[in-house]
Amino acid sequence: MAVIEARGLGKVYGGKPAVTDLTFDVQPGSVTGFLGPNGAGKSTTMRLMLGLDHGAGTTTFDGKPFNSLQKPMRHVGALLEAKPFHPTRKARNHLRMVASANDISMSRVDEVLEQLGLTAVAKKKPKTFSMGMGQRLGLAAALLGDPHTLILDEPANGLDPQGIQWMRNLLKGLAGQGRSVFVSSHLLSEMALMADQLVVIGRGKLLASGPIEDFVKTSRRNSVTVRSPKATELAELLRRDGVEVTGTEPGTLSVVGMDARTIGDVAFDGSIRVHELSNRVATLEEAFLEATEGAQEFEAHEITGQPGTGEQA
């Protein structure tokens, strides 16, 4: 099973860097989520990895660049577009065409159609397909060669909740078979359920990579909630240790930078009664927003003013 090794990936559009010196690994047997705000360079990175865009750096799949792979679909399956097929070429014919370039049998085409739940529409034109069905057909093409590596750009786009759950189970199942799955998505809650590893980028630069738990642990949104009748005194004691303490409501503190056990000890040493001591774990979304703060390519501003008046504050 393949290790993907991306080294020093870079791409410049019109003098503006889109991806800068991006280095990361994708390990077999895992789903690696690829996160970044809009315009961060996720799609560009995936195209660079597959030799579709010209730029700096190298990506190897078990030591070989994509362009040197014989029958590449048997090694790497890719889904980079929402609907990468002609709208009037029948679904089965689309897969037959892709299969023909990689010596993939017609029986495998039918097998994948069945696996992806597309048998009933195999002889239909994709122009009649919903976004979700289109994604399934794109994914079917990626899976045709039974590849050990999958590179998927926003595969959950347009899927309904059932479809998203199906996609999650499928990708986790494929990773469970020892394959490397590298997948970008905007659905952070979904990524939290699906990914084992993360690569996070902002403005084309690597912000974090590694196990998802480690990434979430780095968030300053991880805190300990403390309720005490002497909250003010406890806060003073904790601040002496350089800990960030904020009062969320009377008698309640939110403590960042110290674990619950140590806080309990500090309270005990100060003879302060504690009514509640609970950990609050940051969500992936919170950790992501914190990591990518200021790394957004396009930033929206709050809409203010009265509706219908044309007034803006």
Next chain:
Amino acid sequence: MTAALKYEWMRIRTIRSTWWLTTIAFLFGTALAFLVSWGISESFKTENAPPAADLKVLAPMIVSHFSGDGAPFFLPYILAMLGVFAWGHEYRHGMIRATLTALPSRNNAWVAKYLVVGVWVVLVILATLLVSALMGWMWLRDDGIDFATYEVGATIVKATTYSLLFTWVATALTSILRHQGAALVLMLLWPLAIENIITLILQVAPGLEDLAPATRFLPYNAGQRILSVRDATGSLFGDPLTPWAGFIVFGAFAAALMAASLLLFQKRDA
């Protein structure tokens, strides 16, 4: 290379436009030959029979749908759309990235497109012109018009060559522009309007008359000369151009566009 050819062969066969363009070209060409042959056959029964001097070139004229006498040869206009769609669909429907993840060798993917489209066009043109000759023979065999001649064979070869080059030019233009609509418009406007307008301006604009003879080197004007049945003698690049000169000019034009298309395809991001 085999993988790229298999992919292209499957691609061209599994899209409906291939079949309706092929059908239209075949029916248009053979129906035209049928009607013209029937009309000429009828004219032999009247006082408006073709002059004796024209009888020798009548068979190649019918087979080439009178393009040998300067009329536009419409079959390549129809079939060149196959070349336009070969690249146009890739970019219009976002398929190019899927294609290049199945076929990472850009050179092979590029060559396969030109080869497969070219072979398809050649086969359709040959079938259409041979059936056109059959139509002419059916109506005119009793009027002394022979279709089993060197001239008819040469006309079929010339018309096939012109159609192939015409198709490859349209294919290359689409690859360069990466826009199906723009390529289709250019494919029609350039030969049917732009070159004629340039020729007209040079003929009527004061002081530019001396440049008018140079318009024979405009690519489509030159290409049309490949089909010429008359004026086939004279100096190679004289006025008008000989069929060989037309082939050299139009062939060089096609080769230049194809080279530009390949270079850009290798250099650009997919």
